[in-house]
Each structure stands twice: as structure tokens, then as C-alpha cells.
Amino acid sequence: MTVADTQRGIEAVWRLEAPKLIATLTRLVRDVGLAEDLAQDALVAALEQWPDEGVPRNPGAWLLTTARHRGIDRLRRHALAERKHRELGHDLQALEMEVPDMEGHLDDTGLGDDLLRLIFIACHPVLSPEARVALSLRLLGGLTTDEIARAFLVPEPTIAQRIVRAKKALAAKKIPFEVPRGAELSERLSSVLSVIYLIFNEGYSATTGDDWLRPTLCEDALRLGRIVAELMPDEAEVHGLVALMEVQASRSAARVGPSGEPILLLDQNRARWDPLLIRRGLAALDRADRLGGARGPYVLQAAIAACHARALRAEDTDWARMANLYAMLAHVAPSPIVELNRAVAVGMALGPEAGLAVADSLVEEPSLEGYHRLPSVRGDFLFKLGRRDEARIEFERAAALTRNAAERALLTARADECTRPT
Amino acid sequence: MLIVKANADSEAGKMPPLELVQAMGEFNEEMVKAGVLLAAEGLKASSKGAKVKFAPNQKPAVVDGPFAETKELIAGFWLIEVRSKEEAVAWAVRSPMPHGPDRESEIEIRQVFDASDFGADVAANEQALRDEIAKRKR
16 A cells, blocks of 8 residues: 555545534533644644554544644643633633543444534535535535635635634624524524535536536535434434435436437436435435425435335336325425416326416416526427417427527427428 | 455354454444445345356256355455555455354455457447347347
């Protein structure tokens, strides 16, 4: 093994421990930034010592002990320099205390609590959504700033600055390191879930060529989701989000054509859907249902995704159920996009006339102005109803609005189809 | 994929001792909590299995177990989703000794192909094949 191999091996071990390590240290020093610095110090020490001494039997405990000692050194130096004994006294005491639970099992309840607190603080609403994403990937996903920057196609200093600012904001606003309770919990949890889903979608919407790194964001998001699901096993929406991501991820291989063009869900080769991820998704959905969470927005979206996953062929899709699920989703999370999807499902379940009626109600919707799918969906219904002149106008409008070349070609072809004699 | 190689005990169909089952359960739980474990299975002895052998210009031959080459056989696997080979190694190192603390064991680590490994060519071929099949159906 080369030195570089050894170093990568040590970094991999550190990454496995980093979230728990940072979580425990944050509880001790009450500052995410300092906690992360100390965890980094421990990595440096490991890179110095492990090549000679070997990886310790309990690397997590070793890293925590080392980080604590580094922290004590730092705080003492700081205290001497600034004569702020009293203020730093608490932190010093916390670090000097023995942490017996770390010596035994790595995964006892206390540690889980710390990790959960870290998740909630990284996704705190005082931070901008971009900052929450970057901080979560950094602290919980174990990604370097460089990896995050490459994944989001932004310069590294931008991400580095975003993370530094986020940590400062958390310190300045004295955000407590705790799991929110009661009424606050659901609001804060929904912030956590939306951060995870944002990461997932960032990876999912990137499909081709130069973007090869981005799909790993889907895996990072899935991993985070699964972690939260284990930490909060009674929260139906967490399982709903995991189910949604697993089922969507199951289609990764089928949703891009040979030249990188997107393939619409109903045209995908279902044999290429990953049955393991579908099974995991359906199991997570089942868990959510058993918790009585059948009406949460993520659970409903997962149920819709599962509807597709359960159909062996596109024509087997249970559109009536789908239309019903979209109606429930529109009720708990009203949005014109959801309504448009409902129109499609209604059209499939009850026929183009019923679908068109739903779609027509959206024509005046300002947020859909400029969105190509509305004319595209209406065009399809009008075409099926034999109103070809109107259909052609809709397809042409949709073709002019889409930014995707493959889609434009498809829509133009459909517009042409309308002028052909029947 | 972390693959556990068979040994004489697993091939004899001996059930692992309770402590080992417990230790494995804890290890699995740790991987679940870390969000990396996708699937895990233990395999019965090869005496319960069979082989299908293929040779050029011959019909497939079915051979029932057990098979002699114990060390080449597998006794179980974990399918994990991690970012690097190093991370997979780090997890494997944490495993309890798969056949118990008084036996030699081996875990083989292999990477699973995903669609991106095949590149555009294979995808294009597959598309061509699908088009061909669709044409014939008509």
C-alpha cells in the first residue's frame, strides 16, 4: 500500500465517525465551528499516528479523546491569551469530563440524540436554504467543501464562505443545540426534510456527461434520509421522504436515453428500474402508513411514486388511485403543479374531457405562465378529443416555451401531427 | 458488496453461536443507522444448492451441491452503498469475525456495476435492441 492509499483509508474511517464526532463535540463546546475544527485536528493526528500504530480498535473513541485533548489545549491557550477564564471555564470543564459512553458502544442513544441535534442545527431556519444544504453535506455527509462545490457546480470559495458564514450565524444567534419539541418540531422537521429533498433533486435533475459527480448527491441525500429515519422512527413523513427518494432513485438507469435525452416516466423501460430500491421504497412507505401518516405531503408523493412502481407496464397504472392521491396532495400542499399532475391523472382515469376541465382551470394561473407543460398537457387532451386546430396551437406554444431541445422536437412533431389528415 | 467466504462450519450447515448472531445484528444495525446498508443475506450450505454449467455448443449441465471448494464458496453478503472502496473496507474491518473469534474468515469486497459504468454504447445498443423487438412485434 502506498502512503496515499493509507491516507485514503484513514480518511474513510474518519468520515464514518465524523458526524457523530462533530455532534458529540458540539454538545461539549456548544459551537459547531469549533467542534468541526477539533474533529479536523483529530483527523490530522490520526494521519500522523495511525500509519505507524495501526488503526485503533475503537477509532471513534480514539478520535473523540484526541479531539477533546486538542480542544483543551486550544481553550487553555485562548483563556491565557484573552484572560477569559470564566467564560471559557464551562467549555473547558465539559471537555475535561470523561465521556464513558464513547468507550463502549458507538451507537448508544445519547450519541443518536447528539446526531439528531446536529441535523436540526445544520438545517436551522435562520440559515438560507443554500447554507443549510452546504452545512448538512459538510457536517453530516462528511463531504469536503471541494466535493460540495463540484457537486453544485459553483466555485469552491463560494461554498467555503457559505459554510463559514453559516457557522458564524449559528454562533451569533446563539442557536441552542437541541432537538425541538412540540409545535416547533413539525416545522423544524419539515426544514430538515426539505434540505434532504433539495440535495436529492439537485442530483436527480442532473443526468448527463459532465455532471457525472452530481448523481452521488442522490446517494448522499438517501443516506441522510435513512439516518434521520432511524433516529426518528415514529415520524411518518421521514419514512415518506425516504420512500419517495428510494422509488425515484430506482428509475435512475431508465430515465436517460442513449444520447443523454430524458425519457418520460411512462415511456421508460420498466425492466431497468431497480427492484431492490423499489422494494426498499415500498417498505418505507408501508412503515409510514402504519404510523398513520397517509396524509403527509411526502407520504402522498411517495404513494404516487409507488403507484407507478407497482405497475409492471405503463398501461397497468392505477390512474384512479393516482388522481385520488393527487387530490389529497393538492389539499395538504396546494400547488398549481400538483393540480396539473392531477389533471393528467384524471385524464387517464376518466378520459380527456375530465382531464381538460381540470387543466383549463389553470390557464389563468400566473405561476404557470411560461411553463411549457400546461399547454403540452392541454394539447394532448384536445388532440384526443379531436379538436386538432386547438391542439396544434397548444403544442406550438409548448414547443416555444421549453428549454429542452429533445422535448421541443417532440412537441413540434406533435404539432405537425395535428395538421395531417386523419 | 461485502462477501463472506464459506468455511467448514457454514458448509456443514451449523448455525452460528448466539453471541455471533447478536454481534452481527449489532453490526447490521450500525450500518442501517449510518444509512449505508441496502441488503444483507446469509446463505445456506452449498448442499442445498446447485450449479448450472455452460460450455460452448453444449446444453447447460445441472450439478447438485455440495461443492468441494469450500474456500471459494460464499456464505453470505452485505450490499452497501458507500462513496469509495476505502469506505467499504472501513466497514468490512468493523465486522465481527464472520465465523466467530476462533476461526479464520475472509470478507471479499467487490464493486457493483451501475448504469454509468456501461456508458453510452451499451445504452445505445440496448435501445437498438428494443426498437428491433418493437418492430418485430408489429
